[in-house]
Amino acid sequence: MYKIALLPGDGIGPEIIPQAVRVLHAVGQRFDREFQCETALIGGAAYDATGHPLPEETLEVCRNSDAVLLGAVGGPKWDNLEPHLRPERGALLPLRKQLGLFANLRPVMVNYALADASPLKYDLVAGLDVLIIRELTGGLYFGEKRREDLPDGGQKVVETLEYTTQEVVRVVRLGFEMAQKRGKKLTSVDKANVLESSRLWREVVEELAQEYPDVELNHILVDNCAMQLVRNPKQFDVMVTENMFGDILTDLASQLSGSIGMLPSASLGGGVALYEPIHGSAPDIAGQNLANPLATILSVAMMLRITFNLEEEATAIERAVDGVLQQDYRTGDIMQPGKIRLGTVEMTDAVIRALRQE
C-alpha cells in the first residue's frame, strides 16, 4: 500500500490532479498495486475554506504520506491579499520549506513526436534529455523582504538573497551524483561576476568537484546560459543552479519541449518527496478542459520511480505518454496542423487506453 497526499490547489490544479490520479489507479490495476490517496486543501482554495492558504491539517496529511502530488496554487482572485496569505508566499514556499525539499529535479525531455511543436529547429531539440536541478528552499524567494517609505513619497524595497555553505553543498552534491549516473557532465549556473552568493556557490562547486573527478564540470553565467539553452540545448546534460535562476531557466527550457504543460518535477530532500508539474495554475484556461495533463501524469511517473522504486510502472506511464503523442493526440498547447485535438479528460483517456494496451 502506497500513501499519497493530493493537493490540487487552484486554477487548473483541480482539473489535472484527478486526471493524474486516474492514470495512477490504471497503472495500479495493471501491476496489482494499491495506491491510497488523501486530498487536502492548499492555496487559494484553502484560504477560501479556512482563512489560511496552508492549513496545519494539510501539512499533517503530507507528513503522514509517502509522497505528495501537487497541482498548482495562485490566481488573480488572491493576488491582493496580505503577502503571508497569498497562495504562493503563504502556502507553496512554506510547504517546500517545511517538508525540507531543497532540490527540485526538472527533466527537460523532448519527445521526437513533439520536436516540431518547439519554436526551435527539429534537430536542435529532438530527443533532448537535460536534467535541471533547482535549489528550492533558499535564495531570494525566502530572504527577508521589506519596504520603507522615502521622503520623496516613493518607497525603497529590500529583498535579501541568502545562502549558507551547507545549503549549497547539499544541492550541488546531488548535481554531481546525478551527473555521475547520467552523462558525467555537470554545468553549474551562476552569476559569479556580480553576486556574492554566486561566488560562494562557485567556490563550493569547485571544492566538491575534487570528489567527482569523473564528472566534467563547467561553470556558466546565467544570462549566457539562457542564450545557450536556445542556441544549442544539447550541449547540456545535468545543470544545477540556485532557486530563482532555476525557476526562470526551466520555464524557458519548457518551450524546447513544445509546452510548459509537458514538464514534470520532483522535489526531494526531506522525509516526504513532492511531485508537481513545473507550470502554475494557468487561470487563463482554468475550468475549460483545456489544460495539458501530461506534465502532472509524468510527475506521477517520477513519483513511482523515485519514491516507490516502481521502475516498470513508471516506464509504463512514460511509454503510454509517448504512445499518445505518436498517435497524434494533442492538447491545445501542443496542437499542430493535422493533429487530433483533445481536452484534458480525453487526453487522459488516451493515456489510460495506451497504458492498458501496452
Ligand SMILES: NC(=O)C1=CN([C@@H]2O[C@H](COP(=O)(O)OP(=O)(O)OC[C@H]3O[C@@H](n4cnc5c(N)ncnc54)[C@H](O)[C@@H]3O)[C@@H](O)[C@H]2O)C=CC1
Ligand atoms: N507551483 C505553483 O503552484 C506555481 C504557481 N504559479 C502561479 O500560477 C498563477 C499563474 O501564473 P502564470 O505566470 O500565468 O504561469 P502558468 O504556468 O500558470 O501559465 C503560463 C502560461 O502557460 C499556460 N499553461 C500552463 N500550464 C499549462 C498546461 N498544463 N496546459 C496548457 N497550458 C498551460 C497558461 O495557460 C499560460 O498561458 C500565478 O498565480 C502564479 O503565481 C506559477 C508557477 C508555479
Ligand SMILES: CC(C)CC(=O)C(=O)O
Ligand atoms: C511561487 C513560485 C516560486 C512558483 C514557481 O514559479 C515555481 O515553483 O516554478
Ligand SMILES: [Mg+2]
Ligand atoms: Mg516557476
